[in-house]
Amino acid sequence: MRAILPIATVVIVAIVGVGIFQLLSFPMPWMLGSLFGVLLTQLIWKIPMKWPVMMRNIGLLIVGTAIGQLFTLNILVSMKDTLLFMLMLNISLSVCCFGLAYLLKIWAKIPFATAITASIPGGLSQLVIFAEEQENINVAIVTFFHVIRVLFVVGLIPIIVSLTGEAPESVIQSSNNVLHNIGLILLGLLFLPIGKKLRLPVPHFLTPVLMGLLLSLFKVDLAPMDSHLLHIAQLCIGAYIGLLLHPKSLRLPVRVLIGGISSAILLLIITFIIAEGMVLLFDMDFATSYLSTAPGGMDQMGLIATALQADATQVTIFQLFRMLFIYIVILPVLKWKIFK
Template sequence: MSNLHVVFPIITVFLVALLGVSIFSLLSFPMPWMLGSLFGVLLSQFLLKVPYQWPVSFRNIGLAIVGTAIGQLFTLELLLLIRHSLIFILILNIFLCIFSIFLAFIIHRVTKISLPTAITASIPGGISQLVVFAEEQKNLDVTVITFFHIVRVISVVGFIPFIVSITNQTNTAVTIETPDYLYNLFIIFLGFLVIPIGKKLRLPVPYFLTPVILGLLLSFTPLEPVAMNDSFLHIAQLTIGAYIGLMLKSQSLHLKKSILISGVLSALLLITLTFGIAEIMVCLYDMDFKTSFLSTAPGGMDQMGLIATAVHADATQVTVFQLFRMLFIYVVILPILKWYFTKE
């Protein structure tokens, strides 16, 4: 009975996620394996009075598969081509952070939450790292910060595939050999073997970034890159989609109405802003809209990389842009915020 008590909530999430995938597939919605599982789990948990559980290890498996798929596209030549965009990436991130802080001042005035809480809730970084940062600081409302970042993740992952799916522009992604099931298994296995190294090096999102780096290193070997089998990518999308769908808990909806509305509006504002920036990038660089939008969108590196592989954008460009933002926030912005909060 005890084993059934543990397994039943996981099976429930899996079946609900599959039902969501089926509905989204029938409706011909983009990325049914991710969006179907995400919205299926997200909505049903408020309707069904049964326990839900989705181990983080399942999400990590999905991240490793996506990281491996993107790593197959990485080469030193591609990184050298992207170096011409570094100044633009730096200016972009400074601008986004300034806009986020300006937005935080408005949220602070409207919702009456503390300014440090509003700033931490508004910075477009990875949810896990920023929540951990909030927990380490004094006088920050972790519940509010978690809600804002969860809403942003769900908004970005939920809306952006629909936006990019309506664009018919071609992309500049690298074409590689036909999928090979056994070779895919071998590369995924290698990716899992090196993940402990990424953890020891304290890489951001090690389950995703370590296999990406492995792919870059393998490009110096005689091994030919092979496209990831769709079955593996579907597994990755379902495991990550179900995990994101479970992020928003019912207790989060008990926050003040002004906070709930501000969380949704701030996410939509950031998406709108990055949409405009993406259009500018299309004009300035030899980049299709899908790639430019996913590169600038206020989502996590892992989630944007996953969407890029699904909609056939240039996942390497997207990953580099998102990685640079993550490093900029963690190396520059968070230390500044920590210094500022200690002076409050």
């Protein structure tokens, strides 16, 4: 009973948050309501709260399956025209992040290797693990910077997109194919060991995405994801993100706290400007362009794209390319002696 109570508390707080956000007509209430409800409760009241990683993974499987249903070989082929742009985009963002890291090193007196690892907009868990493996990187600072960035990106981007008035309404249609959807999710779970064996980044998300692509190659008809299942996914992931910012993480030096918040806001502004340019270059809607460039995780941006009815496949491809660029190019560079 004691083990279940902290989880039940999170569920109750998340649902209350969802209800409040729905009453206030805020965008994405199932994700943002649960996120901020859990976050504020954790920071204000000292009550036991726990959210197993398994619950987040269930949400990722649902979102990955929903996006996998949209993937086709034609979509991948059509993205060849943007490959050069994606490469230049990631090089430019990396240069900006290195410059930001240098400023953080001087102003907040953070070791350069720590500042760079904290500034690069990659996956939260992957970069924290990388930091733990390096002797010269402060893991606490890296964790704080990435958690703050996730909270800002996930919390603010849906609001920014809704304020532009260019995004489709955040309405997900219900379907009568719940059993069909659950079957696909379970199939993705069955293929999960293969995704882990291939060392896919965020395997709970990418495995069902790739499975959906394979099924489309065999001309298998896939029913749209039911809205109730997507709401469950948003709540599962929102509650998980809300618990990331522990009160203990706010005990860092004030300059580090200010640096983390400032860098998150600066990256949001930079990617906002880039997204506006992409709207003109590629004739895409602003929601898709901003989610494609935003410094968030591939899974989180995919979830928001699905909820806002943006082009989730394009968002996933852009975010996947950036993640691969960081792992193949940036992280090996950080191991050079110059950054020691």
